[in-house]
Amino acid sequence: MGECNVLKLLYVDDEPELADVVVRSLRLDRGLDVRALHSGAEAIALAAENPWRPDAVLLDVMMPDLNGPDTFTHLRDILGKQVPIIFFTAQAQRSTVQRLLAHGAAGVLIKPFEPLRLAQDARRLIEAWPDRAALPRAAGLAHEPMLPMTCAAPVKT
Template sequence: MSEADRLRILYVDDDKDIRHIVKLSLALDPAIELRLCADGAEALHAAKTDDWRPDLVMLDVMMPRMDGPTLMVELRDLPGFAGKPFVFVTARAREADVHSYHEAGARGVILKPFNPLTLASSVRALVD
């Protein structure tokens, strides 16, 4: 596997079952390197203390204490995150909601429930 094929993804979701499904789904693509965080505070702490930087950030929209859009703003202010693509993963499928995520700067929106067998290819399509 070449460095160009590797895709580093940070996934943040407060639902441990969804995190597990995402982990299994993205493991179908051996070139994806995944880091998981359970909430915005954990993601911010990791981003500030770890040298590892993702190529793509995937965020749940509705999380306690800090929602996905707020976390996106906070992460973008950190070194190594400006200009990175962000994708929201959400059950909020109203057209107005999806439009607001794009307006906030999201590269894409993946709706829950998603197909676990095609998640990796869907994510790659948003990056390429």
């Protein structure tokens, strides 16, 4: 697969053990170039200064120092609205999900997650983001999951 077909996904989570599992799960989609960082400050620095610019962001909600929603605000200012940002959280309450979507997220993925399905769920939300620039389409997963979706996207009105 050529480099032009790769979607660059930045994953931000303060839990290194979970990040390792998430990165391996996301890399089941050979069309994703996944980078993991462990704080909102690292993500903001990468977005502002690094030539590796993400096409999409998967962002933990509960992080010390700079939480997910605050990091989201900074990333949105740097990356613009065309880069979909997806929240990743264990807080599955409807009110929390609605609050995160109202913040402007492309969607919310819920922990715990199905590792064999995570890349597909993330890609589905990324590709549905109406403001995104033209991004590479799914390159095919190593596994075609048959479980229900574990994500929420904004309702179109």
